[in-house]
Amino acid sequence: MENKRKKLIAGNWKMNKTYDEAKALLTELSAVKNPPCDVAVCTPFLFIKEAAEILSGTGVLVGAQNMCDKESGAYTGEVSAAQLTSVGADCVIIGHSERRAYYGETDAGVNAKIKTALSHGLMPIVCVGESLEMRESGITGEHISIQVKLALSGISKEDITKVTIAYEPIWAIGTGKTATPEEAEEVCGLIRGVISSRYGADASERVRILYGGSMNAKNAAELLKKPDIDGGLIGGASLKSADFLKIVEAGKQ
């Protein structure tokens, strides 16, 4: 089957940049006109409105790195989907391994957040990934299948094509240790297989699956050549416009 999926290069700024630094980076990114692939920038909550304004007209999507699964109310410190869309967010990263590891996010919580995001028209970028220990024990496939199945539990066939999955091996995040294109392709293919067995081959061919974990200007092209890798979720290398824009360029098909 021919691959009709447009690549997506998404930046995950994590907890980096002050307001002035964020504005400067966004202004540099606003020079992008007609990018060769879909592009998203997931900034800290504080900068989303600014990002949507500075990047308006460029086609670059703006996103958050987390959100609350609840609609509104007494949830001190949380940010809702409606609040995100009201300042111009298009997408939201859900279930990043750092949130799972440091803030106790569970598969059930990830599932609830995906449903809330979809009901507000936010594109969820759902992260899954194995630890080094899991990989060395040979249980990567089982772990990823379970994470994907639990994340997508109760998501309809109609909604599944609005979901983006990001495969991010924990051992590759921020370590400079990238998965080889073959390792990344193997797991992205496995994820597509899980989606296919649940939603059918047709739907699975329409779901974008990204790779994340030390993707950079040097290794992006090789990774993005693989048929089941539909883009990248970029942490460190999204913090400098020159690096990020080189990766965007590598997203050209």
Ligand code: PGA
């Ligand atoms: P990294 O982060 O590119 O810095 O490894 C990726 C991510 O955590 O999304």
